[in-house]
Amino acid sequence: MKNFQYTEASQPAQAVQQIGAGRDTKFVAGGTNLVDLMKYGIEQPDTLIDISRLELAKIEKTATGIRIGALARNSDMAEHPLVTSQFPLLAEALLAGASPQLRNMATLGGNLMQRTRCNYFYDISQPCNKRQGPTAQAGCGALEGYNRIHAILGLESGDLNQSCIATNPSDMNVALAALDAVVNVSGPAGQRAIPIRDFHRLAGKKPQQDTTLAPNELITSIDLTTPQRAGKSHYLKVRDRASYAFALVSVAARLVVESGRIQDVRLALGGVAHKPWRLTSVEQQLIGKPATEASFREAARQLVAGAKGFEHNAFKIELAQSAIVRALQTVAA
Amino acid sequence: MEPKLIGDPVDRIDGKQKVTGGAHYAGDIKxxxxxxxxxxxxxxxxxxxxxxxxxxxxxxxxxxxxxxxxxxxxxxxxxxxxxxxxxxxxxxxxxxxxxxxxxxxxxxxxxxxxxxxxxxxxxxxxxxxxxxxPAPGLPTSKAEPFRPQKLPRPDDPVDTQRGDLNKAMAAAEVSFKQTYHTPTQVHNAxxxxxxxxxxxxxxxxxxxxxxxxxxxxxxxxxxxxxxxxxxxxxxxxxxxGFGSxxxxxxxxxxxxxxxxxxxxxxxxxxxxxxxFGMVGSRSATSQQLDIGASRSGDFLGMAHRSLNQTSVFDDFSEPAGILTRVLYKCPNQEVTHRSIRANIGSPSPMRAPGEAPGMFALESAIDELAYQLNMDPIALRLKNYAETDQQKELPFSSKSLRECYQQAADRFGWSKRLAAPRSMRDGNILIGMGMASAIYPTIRDEASAKIKLNADGTVLLSIGTQDIGTGSYTAMTQLAADAFGISPDRVTLRAGDTRQPKTPVSGGSRTTASAGSAVVQAAEAVILKAKQLALNDLKSPLNGQKESDMAVEKGRLFLKSDPKKGEALTALLKRNGGNALEASTSSKSGEEKEKYSMYAHGAQFAEVRIDEALGEIRVSKLTGAYAAGRIVNAKTAHSQLVGGIVWGVSMALLEHAIHDPRTNRIMNANLAEYHVPVNADIPDIDAFFIDEKDEIVNPAGVKGIGEIGITGSVAAIANAIYHATGKRIRELPITPDKILSFTA
Missing domain, CATH: 3.30.365.10 (Aldehyde oxidase/xanthine dehydrogenase, molybdopterin binding domain)
Structure with a gap:
């Protein structure tokens, strides 16, 4: 770990000002990911601004749904009545992640910013475009290495060795993608709202960048809109062990069925791409279709169309489809 | 309070220290x-x-x-x-x-x-x-295998042959041949x-x-x-420690x-x-099993050819074939060990070294053969039950494997199993049941101990041995207490220090058999001194009696033929000047080692639930019966079985140190990515001992129990996975991707 300066922020505006003033400055809240990354030498900030005392942990009703403060703990979110009553999908995804100890520390904002678990990203002796940036021309260690946990979707054509095949490891982010969350951020130029689908990004030519958040912006909250019709939802996580393991593949599904026909559907995949994978066009096509295995299987096929498997992760192409069908069957039952 | 006796589920003597932070580990030393x-x-x-x-x-x-x-x-x-x-x-x-x-x-x-x-x-x-x-390890290595000079335990030959294997295989009506792969594992205490x-x-x-x-x-x-x-x-x-x-x-x-x-x-x-590297690992293996049998299931010939990996600078050969030599009756047999060299940290013993990967291969092969013969897996094992050790041509000091099969099968509910693969289901979940034998050699090394009986009836036990978390300190204390028939809290233990009498490494499940035997013999020596004191003491009720006619119970020395005749040891010592009696012994195995073959045995059963579309495997039931001589402490002994069985779940489903063959670097050198089971992966484990009295094996009458739990559980789970799915995965760990990508 590199030595660093530590300061505390007492107001969001002050935090934004502080982060703008320094080079290589990072916010820290729960520290469940950043501190690990610093110990491994992957993140090497000069300064940490502790934002954990900012008053941004509230979970409250809004005119259209709920707002969750960026510092809400994962465990508190998962138990909060506003979340469990209106967005059980989010609660389920949160409880599928990490361990109780980690959820007690990890915040909403930190989870949105959680970095990949790629083995080559985590080992500073190995080449990694994400860690070293494209200008280093390091190449991608995983591409012809151990890539069992890596992406099958969202891989742009062109030289993947200049890019990144890592996945976003968060469970929460998959649920938020299905729920069309909006991320509220505060920066030097004021506030802005980023739809979740634009918040996380595909690796492309900037593999070092996981999100569209600017380095001098602070996540303050997310907004969730209460759906017109709740329907049923399910977060299905496939993993090597029963708990405390990252998803091989996960599915966040919400489905409204009336008289056997699909009225509304949301479907996002985790563990398959650099960001939670969602195709609204596939959801559109399901509207009005019968809620049957055949419809689900077709949607699954479309959702993973163009998937590319590598030496150790090709199984995910079939697994993702099976998981989609199973998740939809579960909520259609 | 009634004295706690051998076999009782006595709490660890250091339990309170451990849960209150009072136990100081090396890392706590300042x-x-x-x-x-x-x-x-x-x-x-x-x-x-x-x-x-x-x-x-x-x-x-x-x-x-x-x-x-x-x-x-x-x-x-x-x-x-x-x-x-x-x-x-x-x-x-x-x-x-x-x-x-x-x-x-x-x-x-x-x-x-x-x-x-x-x-x-x-x-x-x-x-x-x-x-x-770098030279890669298994399975990537293309290096020419070599014959290692020795296996880790000097008693185990590198290669063994008996009978005429080629002739037996040629004559066999049914033949079976498969190769099994196990990965590199890291102990991670x-x-x-x-x-x-x-x-x-x-x-x-x-x-x-x-x-x-x-x-x-x-x-x-x-x-x-x-x-x-x-x-x-x-x-x-x-x-x-687990060997590391x-x-x-x-x-x-x-x-x-x-x-x-x-x-x-x-x-x-x-x-x-x-x-991950400098403190050892379990070698990856590639093991070929050939079995020739009659149509009625008699094993006629068997070959177990095991390939392992060692470093470029040291020799350690994972002894994966050793138990094949002794577990079943088979007149014609060949067991060999070969190694390749790789740029890896030297492998080393890891809980049941050789036995764990070897028994996965052997007991998977026996299961495969049972299906091939359309026989119940227990029936096939009973048909080839080894009444003697055919390799050493010796009788067993004791063997209760038959009883283990029966009692474990009853408690597990084996009779509810439908024989055909893929025949048991609960909605999307395929259910499978599997079983395997368990076996582990009883090893005893030279050990010494010193016991001092004070005039107030308390006992000071000095013995070097370390307690690696298994409860050795408690077992040593109980054995000393038992010898005098006193409560363990009357015994003070000095241990874990080279200033105390010399004892062996705590590995190979040998501590209770080795150090425990030294404790028993040191206590016997002290008691002999007490008897001599009594028989020479004119004031003693035992004056003039023979040593061999006297016995000690509940701190009292008495005449066996007339138990009322006797006195408390404290009375004897106080009357004789209040001096303590002290004896040191060095204890090692004698001719029994040349005359008998000594093993603990067990039978392990597993039930798995598999969501085949998702590949997820969960173990839903584990039942194991074990016979291991005298059980000194029912509680800590049970914990050893359970720990070993959990290790079996881990080896069967999760553990794998992943080397990138381009760099030979372990890419999951942390406990987030190097998976071991969490509590949610482990069902209730029904592990129990059956009575087995063995007066030959060693003075303590015990067999090792620290490792036997892993020797059956890995194959039992793999066999249950086959029964559930009809998919025979011969490469550990059995992860969802292997279930999903299985091609027959």
Whole structure:
């Protein structure tokens, strides 16, 4: 770990000002990911601004749904009545992640910013475009290495060795993608709202960048809109062990069925791409279709169309489809 | 209070200390002026260090020294290529040269006034290499296998033949041949390897997390060219070892080197990532099983040819075939071991070394053959039940495997199993049931103990042995208490220190059989002295009686033929001047070892639930019956079985140290990505002992129980997976991707 300066922020505006003033400055809240990354030498900030005392942990009703403060703990979110009553999908995804100890520390904002678990990203002796940036021309260690946990979707054509095949490891982010969350951020130029689908990004030519958040912006909250019709939802996580393991593949599904026909559907995949994978066009096509295995299987096929498997992760192409069908069957039952 | 007797589920004598933080492990030791060492590890697997630049690191605050091959004083007794006399003495890299033989090898050591300063300094050491292509391990290796010179235990031949295998195989009506693969595993005890080294002139004291204080003392003394008595190793408490703290690795030697170099006490505590390479691993294996049988299921011929991996600088051959020699009746047999060399840290014993991967292969093969013959897997095993050890041509000192099969099958509900694969289902979930035999040799080494019976009836037991978390201290205390028929809380134990009587390494499930036998014999020697005192004492009711006619129970010496005739040991001692009686013994196996074959046995059953579309495997039921002679403590013994069985779940479904064959670097060197089971993966485990009395095996009457739990559970789970799915996965660990990608 590199030595660093530590300061505390007492107001969001002050935090934004502080982060703008320094080079290589990072916010820290729960520290469940950043501190690990610093110990491994992957993140090497000069300064940490502790934002954990900012008053941004509230979970409250809004005119259209709920707002969750960026510092809400994962465990508190998962138990909060506003979340469990209106967005059980989010609660389920949160409880599928990490361990109780980690959820007690990890915040909403930190989870949105959680970095990949790629083995080559985590080992500073190995080449990694994400860690070293494209200008280093390091190449991608995983591409012809151990890539069992890596992406099958969202891989742009062109030289993947200049890019990144890592996945976003968060469970929460998959649920938020299905729920069309909006991320509220505060920066030097004021506030802005980023739809979740634009918040996380595909690796492309900037593999070092996981999100569209600017380095001098602070996540303050997310907004969730209460759906017109709740329907049923399910977060299905496939993993090597029963708990405390990252998803091989996960599915966040919400489905409204009336008289056997699909009225509304949301479907996002985790563990398959650099960001939670969602195709609204596939959801559109399901509207009005019968809620049957055949419809689900077709949607699954479309959702993973163009998937590319590598030496150790090709199984995910079939697994993702099976998981989609199973998740939809579960909520259609 | 009634005295607690042998076999009772006595709480650990140190339980309260452990749960209240009162038990001090090596990492808890603090010394005045203590400095901290942190290792710099190689990032290539083969080559030499071109340059190692410590200038930046040396300037950092609190740094006392950076030791590299350029400035490290040479150890007078160190020979870079010489292994120790026993399997515990590995060839070590001790900063003596520029050679890099594996990735994550220690190549420098930063020593500072705090752990944090030492970490910072270690991170600032700049290394450049002259790198060569590393030789990969199994299964990638294309290296020519060689025949190892020996297996880890001297009693085990590398290769064995009996009968005429070729003829038997040619004549067999049914033949079976398959190859099984097991991965590299890393022990990952919760407590990392830790040493605190303190020099006082030419006297060295090391507080160490080790399974063997005496082997450690001897090897370290050898390196520093000191008489062993100048080195004192103390291990009051050890947080798990599983074999990784059995051999003498570089960590303790490096701590002593650092302390000598900076002239201060030094603590070296390995970081989790440091533990992937320099402190051993379970070798990957590739094992070919050939079986020839009659149509009615008699084994006519069997071959078990095992390939393992070792490092380029040391020999350790995973003895995967040894139990095949003894588990079943089979007149014609060949068992061989071969190795390949790779640029990896040296493999080493890991809980049931050889036995665990070997039994996965053998017991999977027997299961496959049972399906091929359309026989119940238990019936096939009973048909080939070994009444004697055919390899050594010896009877067993005791064997209760038949009873284990029956009792475990009853408690598990084996009769509810439908024989055909894929025939049991609960909605989307396929259910499978599998079983396997378990077996582990009873090993006993020379051990000594000292017992002092005080006039107040209390007992002081002095014995070197360390307790690696299994409950050895409690078992030793119980054995001493039992000999005098007193409550264990009347016994004071001094242990975990080379100043106490010498005992072997706590490995190979040998501690109770070895050190426990020494305790029993030392107690017998004290009791003999008491008898002699009584028979010569005119005031004793036992005056003039024969020693052999007397016995001790509940602290009282009495005449066997007339138990009312006798007196309390305290009365005897007080009347005779109030002096304590004391005896030391050295205990080792005798001719019984040449006359009998000695094994603990068991039968392990498993039920799995598999969501085939998703590939997820969950173990839903585990039942095992074990026969292991006398059980000293029902509670700690049960914990050993359960721990071993959990290890079986881990090996069957999760554990795998992933080497990138391009670099030979382990890519999951942390506990987030190196998977072991969490509580949610483990169902209730019904593990129990059946009664077995063995008066031949050793004076304590015990067989080892620390490792047998893993020897059956791996194959039982793999066999249950086949029964559930019809998919035979012959490569561990059996993960969802293998279920999904299975092609017959």
């Amino acid at each position: 010394q005045p002026e203590m400095a901290y060492a942190v290792l710099v590890m190689s990032t290539i697997a083969n080559g030499t260090i071109r340059d190692i630049d410590t200038a930046d690191a040396e300037k950092l605050p609190g740094v006392l020294a950076i030791m590299t091959h350029k400035n490290t004083p040479r150890l007078p007794g160190y020979d870079a290529n010489k292994p120790g006399a026993t399997a515990l003495g590995r060839v070590l890299h001790l900063l003596h040269d520029d050679r890099v033989d594996y990735s994550n090898q220690p190549i420098a050591m930063a020593i500072a006034d705090s752990f944090e300063h030492a970490v910072d300094a270690a991170n600032h050491v700049r290394v450049t290499y002259q790198a060569k292509t 919760l407590e990392p390897h830790t040493s605190v080294a303190i020099w006082e002139g030419k006297q060295l004291t090391i507080y160490q997390a080790t399974q063997g204080i005496f082997p450690s003392r001897e090897r370290i003394a050898e390196y520093f060219a000191l008489p062993p008595e100048n080195v004192r190793v103390i291990a009051q408490f050890v947080g798990g 703290k059995g051999p003498v690795w570089a960590d303790g030697v490096l701590a002593a080197m650092a302390a000598q170099y900076v002239k201060r006490p030094v603590k070296l505590e390995l970081r989790r990532s440091d533990m």
